[in-house]
Amino acid sequence: MVYSAKESKTRDAEATQVSILDAAEEEFARHGLKAARTETIAARTGVTKAMIYYYFQSKEKLYQAVLDRAFSEYVHLPKQLDLDQLPSDEALEQVVRGLLASVSCNQNIPQIMFHEAIQNHGEYYKQAGFLTVLSTMSAILERGMSEGDFRPLDAPHTAVNILGTCVFYCLGYENLKHFWPDKQMHSQKMLEQHTQEAIALVMAGVQRHENGEMSK
Amino acid sequence: MVYSAKESKTRDAEATQVSILDAAEEEFARHGLKAARTETIAARTGVTKAMIYYYFQSKEKLYQAVLDRAFSEYVHLPKQLDLDQLPSDEALEQVVRGLLASVSCNQNIPQIMFHEAIQNHGEYYKQAGFLTVLSTMSAILERGMSEGDFRPLDAPHTAVNILGTCVFYCLGYENLKHFWPDKQMHSQKMLEQHTQEAIALVMAGVQRHENGEMSK
DNA sequence: GTCTATACTGGGATAGAC
């Protein structure tokens, strides 16, 4: 995804389009559809505004193109079949780990999704990979309960709550950095720690424990 | 907060200002500072755009006023002293429960905070109540570990992860509704279920269990 | 395919009547 094509000074339609899409993804993530400025996108891309309208007829069309590309590239989960082979707790850990990795490496998509949610009534979300993730997690949780690995819980609600834990750290970065004034939240070390703590919390949160009190 | 003063047709400066603030909070929550339209705020309020500039000199000043009011009203946590009296697990449950209640009853504030994070680099977040919530939770987690109630964990990271679980359901509502096509996510019943499931996940996630494997 | 220059519009802000 994030490969810039600025170096070629010769005319290259393909490269220009990719370059515009990259800059647009960034801008839309930051500001949402309405507040995004085509001028900023053009400036970051290195081409002029006119080019944006040449390739993508309007800001809306460009937005749609960004979403389309993002959905096709985001969240490469382990295949359903592979997950079914694993014990439920290992399957869940795999999914959560994949999710955390995706979110850490490209925060633009979750940010765009959020803007979608509160501005555009989640119109595009149906197409997105996140619903798949939720369904997958929910199914694993159901299986884990029936196999006795997990405590009694409501699978869809718990899947949503897990997803919340996974995305919040990166989504709220600019706010949360005040909570860690002396650390770099995006450093390799911190991201790894976040991954580890999130997984620990989630796994402990769903697993059945011999003498633990059941929640119902 | 959400009390409208439209019914008085006589001139009432106080009521007009409150009315503007209410509408503005809504609009800023939906669109963020930049994309928010003063025209929309005025329309929703029932007064004209000019009034907004009469009372608040600019859109920015209005935004600041909305934030100031929100911070002073949001998240009424139990007093520090009361929490210290309780066993750590009960204290944590109290805080999480309070947080879930605040978020469910007014989603505007978390939404504004989110926009702050990704648009304005979290400038205002330092003032907000959320950092207090995080510190409070973190302290409780530390105490719980030292008293042997909680498993070994990183307190700040875990506090952030818990907060994520608490806010995500309401923040992502418009997206997540596609995941529950047959339910009303804002119904009393669903909100209660979310509260219950979130608390169950969090408490199970942090508590020490006799035979559970420690995460470190 | 890429640029410069410009037409057009939405919306922030203000002047002035009532």
Place this chain on the structure above:
DNA sequence: GTCTATCCCAGTATAGAC
């Protein structure tokens, strides 16, 4: 204190040269 009318800039979109 509240309204109407208007100014004017920022920003979308396009025409036309190269």
